[in-house]
Amino acid sequence: MSPAAAPAELCTPACVTRSEPEVPPAELARRYAALAYEIGVGVAQGERLARPRVLRARARGIMGALGIRLEVETEGPVPEPVPERLSVAGSHPGTxxxxxxxxxLDxxxxxxxxxxxxxxKREVGQWPVIGALARRAGSQFIDRDGLRQLPHAVADLASTLRSGRSVLVFPQATTWCSVAGGRFRRATFQAAADAGxxxxxxxxxxxxxxxxxxxxxxLGEETFGASLHRVARARGxxxxxxxxxxxxxxxxxxxxAEAQAAIGASELPAHV
Known part of the structure; x- marks a missing residue:
């Protein structure tokens, strides 16, 4: 998430859909067991979890355990897979x-x-189990409210991109109930510009x-456990x-501005 201060959260747990039928208790228990297995495997893999093939397998395993289907669409050239080691000096920057x-789940x-x-955000690294997985997967943590650290965070991100590694960021700074959320924070885009x-x-x-x-x-003050339980119970x-x-x-x-327009952040919220 962006290190800049997060905007006031307009979406709350009240925005969440609750009308759909849920999975029966036996299926819910099976999903939790499968999720525990996937997390256990990830923890046991240690530093190997940061390897792209291993990380992809664990991510897909977690989604499968929770009964979530993944659909992928691409506009424009498909990005090349990230190599299993850092790119050599002089290579193209990451994305x-x-x-x-x-x-x-994003x-x-x-x-x-x-x-x-x-x-x-730094808090993710402190979450039980998930934080350990995130650290072993090579995640970088920042204080989204630490404006004094912003120049250092931008410089570190630019350095990572120059090394050939691609980085995922969420420039809205916080979660929203739909694609149409807060404006994109610009700091991380400066890192891309600096790194070319x-x-x-x-x-x-x-x-x-x-x-x-x-x-x-x-959303809002909801706990990770409450969100996980709702996702695990969801059908379809x-x-x-x-x-x-x-x-x-x-x-x-x-x-x-171009990234936000491409993503479609101007669309109206869809509370279904």
């Missing part, structure tokens, strides 16, 4: 992947498509039985990831 932010879904370094890195906008949307849904949204949950054509430029304001 800054920017996406709208609805749920903690990260899992995108890692299931293309394993990259994730720039996350392309920006890949990605739209994330959630559906249940083909209709737009807020079931997966992680699908996440659709749409990768748009890459952007290039040297003006962070223009890059942020």
């Amino acid at each position: 800054l992947i920017v996406a709208n932010h609805i749920s903690w 990260v899992v879904s995108l890692l299931a498509v293309e394993p990259v370094t994730v720039l996350a 890195a392309p920006v890949r906008p990605v739209t994330i949307r959630y559906y249940r039985h083909g209709a737009r849904s807020t079931t997966a949204a992680f 949950l699908t996440v659709r990831v749409t990768a748009h054509a890459p952007l290039r430029g040297t003006d962070r304001r223009e890059l942020a």
Whole structure:
């Protein structure tokens, strides 16, 4: 998430869809058991979890355990898979992947498509189990409210991109109940401009039985456990990831505006 101060949260847990039928207790127990297995495997893999093939397998395993279907659409050239070691000096920079932010599932879904370094708020690294997995997967953590650290965070991100590693960020700074959330923070786009890195906008949307849904949204003061339980109980949950054509430029304001337009942040909220 962006290190800049987060905007006032307009979406709350009251925005979440609750009318759909849920899975029976036996299926819920099976999903939790499968999820525990996937997390256990990830913990046991240690530093190997940061390897792209391993990370992709674990992300897909977590989605499968929760009964979530993944759909991927691409506009423009398909990004190359991230190599299993850092690119050599002099190679092309990595890609800054920017996406709208609805749920903690956003990260899992995108890692299931293309394993990259994730720039996350510091609190994620302190979450039980999930924090350990995030650290071992090579995530970078920042204090989104620490404005004094902003120049250092931008410089570190630019350095990572120059090394050839791609990085996933959520420039809305916090989660929203739909694609139409707060404006994009510009700091991370400065890192892409400094590194000469392309920006890949990605739209994330959630559906249940083909209709737009807020079931997966992680909002307000809701706990991670409560959100996880709602997702685990959901029938017919699908996440659709749409990768748009890459952007290039040297003006962070223009890059942020173009990325937000491509992602579709101007659409009206869809509370289904």
